[in-house]
Amino acid sequence: MTKPEGTLQLPPQMSTLAPQVDFLYYVIFWVSVVFFVAIVGVMVWYTIRYRRRSGVKPQPTGHNTPLEIAWTFLPLLLLGYLFHEGFKGYVFGAVAPDEAIEIRVRGMQWNWEFEHPPGIIELNTLQVPVHEPIKLVMSSSDVLHSFFVPSLRIKRDVVPGMYTSMWFEATSLTSKEKPLTIFCTEYCGAPLGIDNSALPNTNHSTMLASLNVVTRKAYMKFLEEGPPMPAECDGNPNPAACWGEKLRVSAGCQSCHAVDGVTNAPGPNWKGLFGATRKFVDGKSQTADENYIATSIREPQSQIVSGYANVNMPPYRLSDKQIDAIIAYMRSLNGTSAPDK
Amino acid sequence: MAGEHTDLNYLNHERGIKSWLLTLDHKRIGIMYLVSVMIAFALGGVMALLVRTELAFKGETMMEADTYNQVFTLHGAIMVFLFIIPSVPAALGNFFLPIMLGAKDVAFPKLNLASYYIYVLGTIFTIVAILVGHVDTGWTFYTPYSARADSSVVWMTMGVFILGFSSILTGVNFVATVHKMRAPGLVWTRLPLFIWGIYATAVIQVLATPVLAITLFLLAMEKVLTIGIFDPQLGGDPVLFQHFFWFYSHPAVYIMILPGMAVVNELIATFSQRKIFGYMFVAMSSVALALLGFLVWGHHMFTSGMSEYATMVFSALTFLVAIPSGVKVFNWVATLYQGSISLASPMLYALGFIALFTIGGLTGLFLGTLSVDIHLHDTYFVVAHFHYVMVGGTVFGFLGGIHYWWPKMTGRMYNETTARWAFALVFTGFNVTFFSQFVMGSQGMPRRYYDYLDQFQPLHMTSSGGAYILGVGFLVMTVMFIQSLRSGAQAPANPWASAGYEWQTTSPPHPHNFAVDPEMTRGPYDYHLCTDEELFDGLRAPEEPAAEHAA
Incomplete structure (x- = not known):
């Protein structure tokens, strides 16, 4: 199967909408080219033809009402066409088929x-x-x-x-x-x-x-x-931890959670977290076990660790397998002395 | 009057810093505005270069994402609110509107000075917000992001709020001046097209700017008193903010472009020595743009989640804007026909304006067409489009105006060769910078991006290179103007042999504009009715003996 190719101006057409949009795009493009060449062409031509020469006086400006009326109102036909076609394409994209x-x-x-x-x-x-x-x-x-x-x-x-x-x-x-x-x-x-x-x-x-x-x-x-494990983790000795490591990036966890045990990012550092005792702002505490991690991902606001009261982590709805993978990754962070990437 | 020479002018009749700071002379206020907006322009230009430098290479080049977001916000806010909006009307308009009307000053000189100080106050607020705070919302201040961001957004919007009042007062002043202070004989159909443009602009300023003030006030109320207006967490509607914002900011686009067009009318007439073809059509097209400008704000919001019907209506109205814009371009080109065309540096900017504004206008067709706009909205295509209109249009018009009126304002000539080189650099740099952005945008590069995909690297690099050429052009121009102030030749009263009224007084003008109260017996473009003395450019051998003061 041949892949659709893009053009110099537009990316590849990959949807039923794309050919309609592109057709109109190129109509406008060529209309623009014609107008631009005509306007600038005439401008340059006049500039050369009527350049200032000694002894040649400019002609006083006359009137040409039909010409004025023509270039004021004729473009309306073109504009009406563009409006109509553009609206048609817009409605096509706005109203989804029932079976979608x-x-x-x-x-x-x-x-x-x-x-x-x-x-x-x-x-x-x-x-x-x-x-x-x-x-x-x-x-x-x-x-x-x-x-x-x-x-x-x-x-x-x-x-x-x-x-x-x-x-x-x-x-x-x-x-x-x-x-x-x-x-x-x-x-x-x-x-x-x-x-x-x-x-x-x-x-x-x-x-x-x-x-x-x-x-x-x-x-x-x-x-x-459900979402599959990435293929790269297939041969890994600890495939679940590998998946968890990839999830940390793809799910955006890394923007707030570091894994080196040192960095103070907005959220808690993951290294050493699993199995540690967590103290909450309400005074209670709990060991960070599988249930704790799962709850922290799915309902982060239900148990706020002291020191993080101002951090607003949104709830993440990961599958059970994905949460297993993240837990496996956290455990692997604790388990080895080797530094993490 | 033309050859009449007197040592008394608005620059030397009073001296000292106080005579400037407390002046009621519209010419001096115009010069103070000019200096202020040029400083703002330089500052905004530095921000633009920082943005382009960061984007020249993929990944972090010189600043992190958060800093980048502040820099592009400052570029936009400074350029729009501190530079473009006051540029032509407040600087050149203040200086030339009364002279071209044959008046001694604007209708309310004290109000005029007040509006300058309000501008300064607004600028101070804005600068404070920049220095102490963290404004990273983009110049549009979209909610709910702006409602949650750092509190210096309040300072910034307060600054813009104050700047709005300066704009309103200038507008009121100009409207009153045009209505009440025209010289005898200056009927509406003889009004210079510069005045028509500035007048239409003033009307928009008076009508639209209060809406901006209301919007920013509501934004501050929400922030300070946590009343839910725009923030959905408080029960507000973020799309409502966009309606409010663009209800002002779209007319503001015409506050920005109409004065640029206004200047171009004067340049084309003078340098082809011909009355603008279809004078009344051109004058009325300014008024039409001013009115239509109020009805098309929704075209900034085609993807916002606004209803399909509203979208349809806004698209249809948007296409109507093409009509008066087209009328202007067609009439300018027609004016060249059978003219006597000089390619002096101001005319280069005027012709550059026509070419670039044509590109800006035609690319507007892509964005007015709904289905195509959906693809292009919020990409670099839009960035390129409005830079072609705002820079290729307004800034080129403004620069053309500065070159054109420089001898009148300062009494000095500048080096024409250097001016042409600067034009060539600015014109080339501008096109390299922004034409590449059209292609990036249609390929899908979103705007306000700190980083980008590999495929956009070559075009980003090209665009940044263009920005540096543009920067060098402005540097050359600055040096040229400073040189002119220090050692430029004495300017004659009418170096461009123009029939315009403002050239019939001395350079620099008399403190009261004209030594003798003028009476207009011909139109400002009636070259065939001018005497040789009126068109005397101080250089060629005159037939009248009045010329010995020239050179």
């Missing part, structure tokens, strides 16, 4: 959470089946975000306090190595005075997610089994 698969999108500083119909959650990755209409129902838990996939030609703001939605139908598969990128296109800031700019999902410009367009069969398998 609904996926919930939640934007948060600086992660994307996706919930598939049976309640399967993905963080910063999204699997969708090819040739099926997908409706995205979106909301934000903090500030404005905007969901943008250039190759699909779709974009819509993700707004706190209301739902927004849009839909698309992908027309070709993506390879595992080259998924589409989901961008955030509404400015959403950066953490104050913390230099982790280089890491993924730590500020507006890295609030990215990967979009994998897969076959219907692969999508059904994904819905049954």
Whole structure:
């Protein structure tokens, strides 16, 4: 199967909407080229033809009302056409077919959470089946975000306090190595005075997610089994810990949690955390066991460790297997004396 | 009047710092504005270079994400509120509007001085916010991010709030002046097109700026008293803020571009020695833009979650803006026909304006077309589009105006060769910087990004290179103007052989603008009705003997 190619101006066409948008884009592009060449061409020609020469007086300006009326009102025809076609394409993108698969999108500083119909959650990755209409129902838990996939030609703001939605139908598969990128296109800031700019999902410009367009069969398998362990961890002696380490990055944990046992990031350091005694702001305490970790990920506000009262960790809805993987990773941090990456 | 020479002018009739700070002379206030906005422009320009330097390479180049966000916010806020909005109206408008009306001053000289000091006060607030605080919201202050960010946002918005009053007072003053202070014989159909443009701008300033004040006031109320207006956590609606903000800021786009167009009218007329073709159409197109400007704010919000019907209406209205913009461009080009065209440096800026504004306008078609805008919204395509309009348009018009009126304002000529080199650098640098951004944007590069994907690296590098060329151009221009002040040749009254009224007084002008109260017996572009004396540029051999003071 041949992959769609982009052009100098536009990225590859990967959705049913893209060809419509691109057609209109190029109509406007060529209209613009014609107008630009005509206007600047005539301007340059007159400038040369009527350059100042001694003894040649300028002609007083005359009137030409028909000409004025013509160039005032004739462009309306072109503008009317562009408006009409643009609105048509817009309505096409705004009204989802009834049979569309609904996926919930939640934007948060600086992660994307996706919930598939049976309640399967993905963080910063999204699997969708090819040739099926997908409706995205979106909301934000903090500030404005905007969901943008250039190759699909779709974009819509993700707004706190209301739902927004849009839909698309992908027309070709993506390879595992080259998924589409989901961008955030509404400015959403950066953490104050913390230099982790280089890491993924730590500020507006890295609030990215990967979009994998897969076959219907692969999508059904994904819905049954939940997010799979990354292939790189297959041969690893401790595959669960390897997965956990990758999750820390892909789920955005690393923007607040260090793992070297030293760094004072906004959240607790993970090294030495598992098995330690945690003291809460309400005076109670508990040993950090599997249940404690799971609760801290799913309902972080239910038990706040003293010293972190002002840290607002959002709840993360990871699958049981993913939480197992993170626990395995935390244990591996304690278990060996070897320094961590 | 043209050849008449007198030593008395507005610069030397009073001396000392106090004579400047307490002056009621619109010319001196105009000069103070000019110096202030140029300082703001330099500051905003440094911020722009910092942004482009950071983006030249992928990853961290010289600052971290949080610092970058503050720098681009300051670039936008300084350029919009401290530079572009007051640039042409408050600086050149203040200086030339009364002269071109044949008036001694604006209608309310004390109000004029007050508006300058309000501008200074607003600037101080803004600078304080920059120095003590952490303003990283972008110049649009979108909620709820701005409602939750550091409290210096309140200082910053307070600064902008105060600047708004300066803008309103200048607008009121200009409207009154144009209505009441025209010289005998200066009927509306003879009004210079510069005045028409500034007048339309003043009307927008008076009507739209209060909405900005209301919005920023509500924002401060929410922040200080935690009343829920825009923040959903308090029960507010973040999209409401966008409506409020753009209800001002879209008309503000016309506050920025109309004066640029206004200057270009004068440049084209003078340097082709012809009345602007379709004078009334051009004058009315300014008024039409001013009115339409109030009806299209929603086109900044096509992806915001606004209703589909509202979106449709805003798209349709947005296309109407193309009509008066097109009328201006077509008429300017038609004016060149059968003219006597000189390519002096101000005219280069005017022709540059036409080319760049045409690109800015045509790329507006992409953004007005709904389905295409969805793809391009909030990408570098939009960044490039508005820089083509704001810089290629307004700033080129402003620079053209400064070159054009420099001899009148300072009484000095500048080095024309250096001026052309500076133009070439600015024009090239600008296009390299921003044309590459169109391509990045249509490929999907989002704006306000501290970092980017590998695929955008070459174009970011190109854009940054262009920014440095642009920077060098401005540096050359600055040196040239300083040189002119120090050792420039004495300017004749009318170095460009213009029929414009302001050239009929001495350079620099008399403290009361004209030594004798003028009466307008012809239009400002009626070259065929001018006497040789009126068009005497101080250089060529005159037929009248009045010329011995020239050179």
